[in-house]
Amino acid sequence: MTLPAEALKPYQAAVETRLANEPDWLADLRRQALERFANKGFPSPREEEWKYTNVSPIERKRFPLAPAPGVVDEQWIEQQRLPGCWHLVLIDGFFAPHLSHPALAGDVVFCDMGSALRRHEALLTQNLGQAVDVEHGFIDFNTALFQGGALIRLSPGTRLEHPIQLLHVQTQAAAIPTRHLILLEAGAEAAVIESYVGEGAGLTAHVTEILLAENTRLQHFKIQEEARRAFHFGGLYVKQAAGSRFEQTQFALGSLLARSEIHLHLGEASQCQLDGLHWANGRRHLDSHTRILHEKPGAVSRESYKVLAEDRGRSVFQGRIVVQPGAQKTDAAMSNRNLLLSDDAEVDSKPQLEIYADDVKCAHGVTVGQLDDNALFYLQARGIDADSARQLLLYGFVNELIETVTVAPLRQYLHRQLDNRFDAIDLESTS
Amino acid sequence: MSNQPSLLKIENLHASVENKPILKGINLALDYGQIHAIMGPNGSGKSTLANVLAGREGYEVTEGRVWYQGKDLLAMAPEERAREGVFLAFQYPVEIPGVSNIYFLKAALNAIRKHRGEPEVDAMDFIQLVKEKIQLMEMEDQFLYRAINEGFSGGEKKRNEILQMLLLEPTLCVLDEIDSGLDIDALKIVAKGINTLRSPERGFLMVTHYQRLLDYVEPDMVHVFADGRIVKSGGPQLAKELEAKGYGWIEQALEEHA
Ligand SMILES: Nc1ncnc2c1ncn2[C@@H]1O[C@H](COP(=O)(O)OP(=O)(O)OP(=O)(O)O)[C@@H](O)[C@H]1O
Ligand SMILES: [Mg+2]
Numbered sequence: 001m002t003l004p005a006e007a008l009k010p011y012q013a014a015v016e017t018r019l020a021n022e023p024d025w026l027a028d029l030r031r032q033a034l035e036r037f038a039n040k041g042f043p044s045p046r047e048e049e050w051k052y053t054n055v056s057p058i059e060r061k062r063f064p065l066a067p068a069p070g071v072v073d074e075q076w077i078e079q080q081r082l083p084g085c086w087h088l089v090l091i092d093g094f095f096a097p098h099l100s101h102p103a104l105a106g107d108v109v110f111c112d113m114g115s116a117l118r119r120h121e122a123l124l125t126q127n128l129g130q131a132v133d134v135e136h137g138f139i140d141f142n143t144a145l146f147q148g149g150a151l152i153r154l155s156p157g158t159r160l161e162h163p164i165q166l167l168h169v170q171t172q173a174a175a176i177p178t179r180h181l182i183l184l185e186a187g188a189e190a191a192v193i194e195s196y197v198g199e200g201a202g203l204t205a206h207v208t209e210i211l212l213a214e215n216t217r218l219q220h221f222k223i224q225e226e227a228r229r230a231f232h233f234g235g236l237y238v239k240q241a242a243g244s245r246f247e248q249t250q251f252a253l254g255s256l257l258a259r260s261e262i263h264l265h266l267g268e269a270s271q272c273q274l275d276g277l278h279w280a281n282g283r284r285h286l287d288s289h290t291r292i293l294h295e296k297p298g299a300v301s302r303e304s305y306k307v308l309a310e311d312r313g314r315s316v317f318q319g320r321i322v323v324q325p326g327a328q329k330t331d332a333a334m335s336n337r338n339l340l341l342s343d344d345a346e347v348d349s350k351p352q353l354e355i356y357a358d359d360v361k362c363a364h365g366v367t368v369g370q371l372d373d374n375a376l377f378y379l380q381a382r383g384i385d386a387d388s389a390r391q392l393l394l395y396g397f398v399n400e401l402i403e404t405v406t407v408a409p410l411r412q413y414l415h416r417q418l419d420n421r422f423d424a425i426d427l428e429s430t431s
Numbered sequence: 432m433s434n435q436p437s438l439l440k441i442e443n444l445h446a447s448v449e450n451k452p453i454l455k456g457i458n459l460a461l462d463y464g465q466i467h468a469i470m471g472p473n474g475s476g477k478s479t480l481a482n483v484l485a486g487r488e489g490y491e492v493t494e495g496r497v498w499y500q501g502k503d504l505l506a507m508a509p510e511e512r513a514r515e516g517v518f519l520a521f522q523y524p525v526e527i528p529g530v531s532n533i534y535f536l537k538a539a540l541n542a543i544r545k546h547r548g549e550p551e552v553d554a555m556d557f558i559q560l561v562k563e564k565i566q567l568m569e570m571e572d573q574f575l576y577r578a579i580n581e582g583f584s585g586g587e588k589k590r591n592e593i594l595q596m597l598l599l600e601p602t603l604c605v606l607d608e609i610d611s612g613l614d615i616d617a618l619k620i621v622a623k624g625i626n627t628l629r630s631p632e633r634g635f636l637m638v639t640h641y642q643r644l645l646d647y648v649e650p651d652m653v654h655v656f657a658d659g660r661i662v663k664s665g666g667p668q669l670a671k672e673l674e675a676k677g678y679g680w681i682e683q684a685l686e687e688h689a
Binding site: 372373374375377378379380381382383384385386388389392393395396397398399400401402403 | 485486487488508509510512513514518519521524525526527528529530535538539542543546578595599
């Protein structure tokens with residue numbers, strides 16, 4: 001869907017002013033991306049990958065770029081920052097230095113994109129765009145216009161002592177293109193949390209690129225809790241070298257329309273675990289699109305997405321596993337469990353296996369159902385009324401994934417969020 | 432005779448599942464302080480009776496009445512029955528991921544207390560109470576913090592049922608094959624749990640296939656089910672006869688009768 005010329009103008013103007021202060025390689029990258037975006041706009045539902053998620057409302061909104069960060073209540077921000085973590089806060093895409101303390105010395109680079117351009121340009125030149133292996137309007141829009149973001153780099157063998165939290169706050173009805181680049185050198189280990197919060201009715205258009213060298217381990221969490229009228233695109237592009245391990249857990253709980261995509265390349269004997277939860281209530285539309293590429297032998301991938309669809313909510317899960325020729329001894333398993341709780345809710349689930357090697361183990365399973373009658377009766381037979389029993393089962397469905405979160409402050413935060421949603425039944429966590 | 436209505440009175444109970452008659456005229460009276468064992472071949476309707484008493488959906492009562500403490504049991508919702516003191520130990524306890532056992536126990540206890548007009552149990556008192564009971568069942572504390580029955584072994588699930596019973600102190604305990612899948616030690620522990628609650632204030636219906644449970648928990652009466660009816664009732668020696676002779680002779684007697 002091509003954008004009309006007048007819709008493009010503000011974006012072009014923004015790119016041009018920005019280029020004045022940026023190195024040539026980045027200027028070229030941005031110009032090319034903007035040109036592609038000008039030609040194609042945001043993706044159309046005619047494209048197979050976007051069939052179930054129509055983003056034309058985003059296009060129609062013609063979100064302006066945020067001129068400046070909105071005002072936020074610092075006490076509220078404090079509640080969003082997880083204890084025991086290093087933080088980098090972005091307000092409407094702008095780095096908020098007074099709310100962040102990213103500076104880590106020595107073996108770790110952790111800074112905002114602005115400082116990265118000034119102090120670690122070589123890392124960006126070499127790596128920016130390296131993990132992105134698909135092309136569409138959101139990525140081009142992001143590449144052309146991203147401003148804030150984080151650069152994280154761990155030198156070989158470094159183990160991050162505390163998790164890093166990248167906190168995205170949306171306060172206005174503006175387009176917010178942000179970008180993270182995460183580089184783990186051989187043997188390094190880290191945990192990174194991306195949180196998306198705020199009251200804005202804007203468009204988050206985010207890209208995270210992750211390059212994992214041999215024998216690294218990255219735990220990555222994404223908590224999307226944007227406001228009821230917000231739009232969200234979040235792309236995650238990962239390249240894993242031999243023996244590396246990548247674990248991602250995402251909780252899609254907010255916004256009006258959110259599309260999350262993960263494209264992941266697995267090296268030899270590497271492992272990935274992708275877990276997710278969609279809570280599509282109200283009029284929320286949540287889409288997760290994942291593609292796992294087994295490119296080398298002996299890699300293991302595990303993927304499990306749970307969906308809770310109620311009211312007029314809609315959930316889309318498209319999971320592709322591609323096993324390329326030569327990727328023998330691949331071990332891949334994918335599951336998608338959907339709870340469809342109202343007549344007006346809808347779920348679409350599309351697992352796809354493309355297997356071009358012969359000695360592989362691939363399994364996938366999709367279920368769509370209601371709450372388990374046996375479980376409901378069990379609870380009722382202990383005196384718990386039918387409605388509370390239903391609530392309790394929903395709580396359990398979500399909590400089951402929260403319990404797997406190994407980062408304690410994040411798990412506690414998620415428990416609190418869950419308890420708030422279920423305050424009627426006053427639950428206590430299992431941990 | 433006292434004026435107090437009896438604990439449980441089942442009168443000519445008929446029940447169907449998906450239009451298929453399963454219970455075909457059950458008559459049974461259980462008094463306070465009594466334990467009745469229910470035996471009988473697979474598929475004869477023992478669990479169906481247990482489920483009808485607890486109020487599980489999908490069972491249609493086509494004839495008959497059930498009086499619990501003089502009240503019409505079948506008119507109550509399942510949770511109401513539980514709050515009034517009816518407890519079913521499930522033949523197949525259900526796994527509920529993501530909900531901790533301890534939360535479940537507390538919610539169940541509070542639901543019953545609220546019904547009785549008592550305040551919610553104090554958190555510290557509750558922990559103490561539950562630890563007392565869990566020790567009696569010789570279970571480790573970790574079972575409290577795990578999700579309900581999830582990943583529990585068959586025997587652990589059965590012990591967990593009795594743990595719930597100990598905590599809730601019901602008036603009518605319906606135990607459906609509480610002894611199946613238990614090793615010798617676990618059987619003794621479960622029997623100990625049952626005997627702890629055995630009292631003049633409550634009664635038990637105990638579905639079982641084996642004499643070995645009855646060795647530890649001596650019943651006042653044994654009823655033998657066949658094809659949705661009680662075909663024989665007797666004292667504890669009836670169970671021993673069944674153990675020795677199997678059910679063949681009962682079915683034979685039935686055929687002759689027909
Ligand atoms: N939901 C159902 N749908 C169809 N048939 C059912 C259903 N529930 C029970 N039945 C049938 O009712 C009959 C009695 O079952 P029930 O479970 O009460 O037997 P039981 O005496 O408890 O047997 P067991 O000793 O094997 O536990 C069986 O033939 C069973 O197949
Ligand atoms: Mg049975």
